[in-house]
Amino acid sequence: MAILEVxxxxxxxxGLQALSDVNLSVAENSVHAIxxxxxxxxxxxxxxxxxxLIPDTGSVMFDGQSVxxxxxxxxxxxxxxxxxxxxxxxxxxxxxxxxxxxxxxxxDGAFQLNGWSRVVGQQDMIDKAEEMLRDMHMIDKRHMxxxxxxxxxxxxxxxAMCLAQDPRLLLLDEPTAGMARADTNNTIDLLKQIKDERDxxxxxxxxxxxxxxxxxxxxxxxxxxxPLVEDTPDRIKGHPKVREAYLGESQDAA
Amino acid sequence: MLGLEKRDTLLLGVVIVLTLFAPFILNPFPADSGLxxxxxxxPDLMQRFVIFGIFAIGFNILFGLxxxxxxxxxxxxxxxSYSAVWMFxxxxxxxxxxxxxxxxxxxxxxxxIGFISLRRSGIYFSILTLAFAQMSFNLAYSVLTxxxxxxxxxxxxxxxxxxxxxxxxxxxxxxxxAAMNSSTTLFFGDWTFTFSVGYYFCAVFLILAFxxxxxxxxxxxxxxxxxxxxxxxxxxxTGLNTRxxxxxxxxxxxxxxxxxxxxxxxxxxxxGAERMQWTASGEVVLMTILGGAGxxxxxxxxxxxxxxxxxxxxxxxxxVLHGWFAFMPDGLEDAMVAIxxxxxxxxxxxxxxxxxxxxxxxxxxxxxxxxxxxxxxxRRKDSNAGSVEANAAKQRNEAAE
Numbered sequence: 001m002a003i004l005e006v007x008x009x010x011x012x013x014x015g016l017q018a019l020s021d022v023n024l025s026v027a028e029n030s031v032h033a034i035x036x037x038x039x040x041x042x043x044x045x046x047x048x049x050x051x052x053l054i055p056d057t058g059s060v061m062f063d064g065q066s067v068x069x070x071x072x073x074x075x076x077x078x079x080x081x082x083x084x085x086x087x088x089x090x091x092x093x094x095x096x097x098x099x100x101x102x103x104x105x106x107x108d109g110a111f112q113l114n115g116w117s118r119v120v121g122q123q124d125m126i127d128k129a130e131e132m133l134r135d136m137h138m139i140d141k142r143h144m145x146x147x148x149x150x151x152x153x154x155x156x157x158x159x160a161m162c163l164a165q166d167p168r169l170l171l172l173d174e175p176t177a178g179m180a181r182a183d184t185n186n187t188i189d190l191l192k193q194i195k196d197e198r199d200x201x202x203x204x205x206x207x208x209x210x211x212x213x214x215x216x217x218x219x220x221x222x223x224x225x226x227p228l229v230e231d232t233p234d235r236i237k238g239h240p241k242v243r244e245a246y247l248g249e250s251q252d253a254a
Numbered sequence: 255m256l257g258l259e260k261r262d263t264l265l266l267g268v269v270i271v272l273t274l275f276a277p278f279i280l281n282p283f284p285a286d287s288g289l290x291x292x293x294x295x296x297p298d299l300m301q302r303f304v305i306f307g308i309f310a311i312g313f314n315i316l317f318g319l320x321x322x323x324x325x326x327x328x329x330x331x332x333x334x335s336y337s338a339v340w341m342f343x344x345x346x347x348x349x350x351x352x353x354x355x356x357x358x359x360x361x362x363x364x365x366x367i368g369f370i371s372l373r374r375s376g377i378y379f380s381i382l383t384l385a386f387a388q389m390s391f392n393l394a395y396s397v398l399t400x401x402x403x404x405x406x407x408x409x410x411x412x413x414x415x416x417x418x419x420x421x422x423x424x425x426x427x428x429x430x431x432a433a434m435n436s437s438t439t440l441f442f443g444d445w446t447f448t449f450s451v452g453y454y455f456c457a458v459f460l461i462l463a464f465x466x467x468x469x470x471x472x473x474x475x476x477x478x479x480x481x482x483x484x485x486x487x488x489x490x491x492t493g494l495n496t497r498x499x500x501x502x503x504x505x506x507x508x509x510x511x512x513x514x515x516x517x518x519x520x521x522x523x524x525x526g527a528e529r530m531q532w533t534a535s536g537e538v539v540l541m542t543i544l545g546g547a548g549x550x551x552x553x554x555x556x557x558x559x560x561x562x563x564x565x566x567x568x569x570x571x572x573x574v575l576h577g578w579f580a581f582m583p584d585g586l587e588d589a590m591v592a593i594x595x596x597x598x599x600x601x602x603x604x605x606x607x608x609x610x611x612x613x614x615x616x617x618x619x620x621x622x623x624x625x626x627x628x629x630x631x632x633r634r635k636d637s638n639a640g641s642v643e644a645n646a647a648k649q650r651n652e653a654a655e
Binding site: 050071072073074076077081082084088089090091092093097100101102104105106108109110111112113114115116117118119120121122161165 | 257259469470472473474475476477478480481483484485487488489490491492493494495498499502506
C-alpha cells in the first residue's frame with residue numbers, strides 16, 4: 001500500500017520548468033531512493049512534499065490526505081519528518097533540550113502555553129529523550145551544546161530528533177553530503193538499523209550511489225524534472241537510460 | 255522550594271534580600287559626608303530602580319529568549335501609565351484598579367502590535383515596532399489630546415469625577431489608605447535611612463515579576479522560546495508553530511511594561527507622551543544588553559546600573575569637581591576639572607556610552623558574564639584546567655543561567 005502518492009506534480013520558477021508531470025508512489029515500510037543528476041528537481045520535489053513549496057499542478061497525498069496548502073508544521077504533525085542536507089538542530093541548546101523539543105511537540109501539539117510547568121517536571125518526556133539518546137549512543141553528550149558537536153554527531157542528533165516524533169515517513173535530503181567515508185558508513189548502518197527496528201517508511205534523496213545501493217529497495221531516477229525510470233536497485237544499475245542521464249551530466253561537467 | 259531548582263531559589267533569595275534591604279545597601283555613606291551624593295537610597299530613585307527592573311525583566315522574556323529585538327516597548331509603558339492615571343481620574347486614588355487596567359490595556363495593545371510586527375523577523379521586526387511606537391507617541395502627543403492631554407501630560411484635577419473616592423482617603427495614589435508618598439525615616443548615628451510605602455509596594459512587584467520570569471525561563475514554554483531564537487526552520491519541521499510562541503512572549507513582555515508604566519503613575523500620578531518616545535524604548539534595550547540578555551538577573555542589574563548613572567553622575571557638577579581636586583595646585587585642579595567635566599553632569603550619557611561600548615566589546619554576555627569571569631578567577635580549578643575543562647565550565651555556567 002502506498003503511504004505517499006504524488007500525482008502529475010508540476011512546478012515552474014519563471015522560465016524554468018523545475019518539475020513536470022511527476023508521478024511517484026512510495027510503499028509503506030519501504031526505503032525509496034530518489035536519485036538524479038544536479039538540477040534534476042530532487043530538492044524541489046522534496047520541498048513540495050513538506051509544504052515549503054506549493055506545486056502549480058497535481059496532487060500530493062499522504063496516507064489518503066492531501067498535504068497541499070498545509071504549513072510545514074501541520075504536515076509534520078501529520079507524520080512526515082524531514083532531515084536536512086546541512087543538519088538543522090538547535091545549536092544554542094543542549095543535546096538533551098534538542099531531544100526534548102520534538103518529544104514535547106509530539107505530546108503537546110503545535111503550541112502550548114505552559115509557562116508555569118517545569119521542564120524538569122516532565123519526567124516521562126525526559127525518560128523518552130534519554131532512551132532515544134541511549135539508542136543513538138549519544139547519552140554521554142547530553143549536557144553538551146549541540147553546536148559544539150562534530151558534523152557526524154549533529155546528523156545523528158537530527159535523525160534522533162526526527163525519530164523521537166515517531167514519524168510514519170522520514171524524508172532524508174542527501175544525509176551523507178560532505179561526510180567522510182567513515183561517517184557515511186556509520187550513517188548507512190544507522191539508517192539500516194532504523195529500518196529494521198521500526199515501522200517506518202524512508203524516502204531518501206542522495207547523490208552517493210554507495211549509500212543508495214546499500215539502502216534502497218526501490219529507486220526513482222529523476223532527470224530534467226521528470227521521472228525517467230522507477231525500479232529495483234539491481235535493474236537500475238544497468239539501465240541504459242540512467243547511464244545516459246549520468247554520463248550526459250559528467251560530459252557537461254567536463 | 256516554590257517549584258524552583260536550588261540555584262534559582264538562591265538567586266530569588268538574593269533578589270529578595272537586595273530589594274528589601276535596599277534602603278540600607280544604597281545608603282552606605284553618612285548623610286553629611288562628602289560622599290553622600292553617591293547615596294542612592296532615596297525613595298524616588300529606588301522606585302525607579304525596581305520599576306525599570308520590572309520593565310527590563312519583561313523585555314528580556316521577549317529579547318533574551320526569542321531574540322526578537324523590539325524597539326517599541328516604551329509604547330506599552332506609556333499605555334500602562336495613561337490607563338492608570340485614567341483610573342485615578344475616574345474611580346479613586348486606589349492603585350489596585352489602576353494597575354489592573356494598566357496591565358490589561360498594555361496586553362491588548364501589545365497583542366495588536368505584536369500580531370502585525372511578528373509577521374516579519376530580524377531588522378524588519380525591529381523597524382516595525384519602532385514605527386508603531388513612534389506612531390503611538392505622536393498620537394499621544396497631538397491627535398489623541400482628549401485622552402492624553404497632549405504635551406501637558408495627563409494629570410488629575412480637583413474637577414475630576416473620582417466616583418469611588420471616599421472623603422477621608424488620601425488624595426495621592428494609595429493602597430487602601432496607605433499613600434505611596436508616605437515614608438518613615440530612621441536616623442542611625444550620622445546615617446539616615448528612608449523607608450517609603452511606594453518603594454516597598456514596587457519591590458513586592460519586582461519580586462513577583464522576577465519569580466514569574468524564573469518560572470517562564472525553566473518551563474517547556476521558555477525552552478520553546480529559546481528554540482525560536484536558535485532555529486526557526488527546525489521548529490517548523492518539528493511540528494511547532496512559531497507564531498503563537500513569539501506572540502505570547504511579546505504580549506507577556508508588553509504586560510510587564512504595562513505594569514511598570516502603571517507603577518510609575520502610582521508613584522507620581524501623571525503621564526506624559528515622552529514616556530513613549532523611542533529613546534525610552536532604546537533605554538530598556540541598553541539595560542537588557544548591559545546587564546546580560548537572556549540571563550535572569552542581568553536585566554535587573556542593567557536597569558539599576560543605568561538609573562544609578564542617570565541620577566548620580568548627572569548630579570556631579572563643576573563645583574563638586576573643584577571640591578574633589580581642591581588639594582591640587584590651582585592650574586592642575588582646573589586641568590583635571592576640564593578633563594572630567596565632559597563625562598559628568600549633563601555629559602553622563604558620554605560615560606554611559608563608553609561603558610556600554612566596553613561591555614559589548616569585552617563582555618558580550620553583559621555584567622553577568624563579568625561576574626562569572628570574576629568567579630572563575632577565584633575558583634582556580636576551573637581557570638587552570640585544560641581547555642576541555644574550561645569549555646565544560648563555560649557550558650555549565652551557561653546552562654545554569
